[in-house]
Amino acid sequence: MTTAPDITVPTMPAATAQSQAAATPRIKLSRRGYAIDHPDRKLGEALMANVLGAADRDAMDGILRQLVKASVSGGKPCEVNLAFMISMVKSIGPRDSVEAMLVAQMVSVHVMAMRCAHHLAHADDLAQHDSAARALGRLTRTFPAQIDALTRYRSQREPAITVQNVKVEDGGNAIVGNVTQHANVIVSDQTPASAARAPRPAGAGRRHDAADAGQNAEA
Numbered sequence: 001m002t003t004a005p006d007i008t009v010p011t012m013p014a015a016t017a018q019s020q021a022a023a024t025p026r027i028k029l030s031r032r033g034y035a036i037d038h039p040d041r042k043l044g045e046a047l048m049a050n051v052l053g054a055a056d057r058d059a060m061d062g063i064l065r066q067l068v069k070a071s072v073s074g075g076k077p078c079e080v081n082l083a084f085m086i087s088m089v090k091s092i093g094p095r096d097s098v099e100a101m102l103v104a105q106m107v108s109v110h111v112m113a114m115r116c117a118h119h120l121a122h123a124d125d126l127a128q129h130d131s132a133a134r135a136l137g138r139l140t141r142t143f144p145a146q147i148d149a150l151t152r153y154r155s156q157r158e159p160a161i162t163v164q165n166v167k168v169e170d171g172g173n174a175i176v177g178n179v180t181q182h183a184n185v186i187v188s189d190q191t192p193a194s195a196a197r198a199p200r201p202a203g204a205g206r207r208h209d210a211a212d213a214g215q216n217a218e219a
Contacts (some may be wrong), residue, residue, distance in 0.1 A: 024051050024090055027064065029077050034068055051086065053094030053103070063104050070108040073115075081111060098153060106146045113139035 025038040025047055038044025045057060054060035067089075071081035085107045094100040113136060120132035 024048070024086065027068070027079065027082055027086070029068065029079050029082070034064060034077075048086075051090045053089075053096060053100035055097055059097060059100070063100060067104060067108070070111060085111060092150075095154075095157075099150065102146060102150055102153070106143065106150070109139055109143050109146065113143065 025036050025044045028035045028037045036044040036048055038047070045060065048064070049055075049057065049060040052060055052063050054063055067085050068077045068082060071078050071085060073081055088107045088110070089103050092103045092106070094103045116132050116136040116139060120129060120136055123129035123132055
């Protein structure tokens, strides 16, 4: 017998305790500062430190306080802005203190750029329009420069890939020596050489043939 589904029972599976524990805790703001909203204080701090790429609690507290100040909207910190900034930091995934500081700057610059874009759209006179346009231009130029800086820094930390066996087909070239790869750039400690015999200088073959002919004549 087929029965109608009970609409009072949720059809989506409930989140497991493990997924709830691993979720990024939110930040609650108050007049005294901020607090990590998590039932387990130590676990909440550990999760937040991992999201921010902070090495310890002091580093986590410092970055969070800076993000809180950067989230200000209407003269006071905004929990919505702060949650967005922390989410963006998590998606980029800083892996050490340098990346943590750089990523915090990146999300702050983005928030300020969008704030300037809002001011530009609601400018009442030419002076306000020009001021917002100049600030927006500087911020939007800074953001891609920060992306490049993060990319260069991460490429320097990536381990080198050593190539041990190289197969060269007919007509191909091989690199003789120890070969390593850094950020998709192949570097050799010796000069490239052809897989086949290196070509002889022009005229060298004729000189050898003449010498061989002379030796045969003497014989």
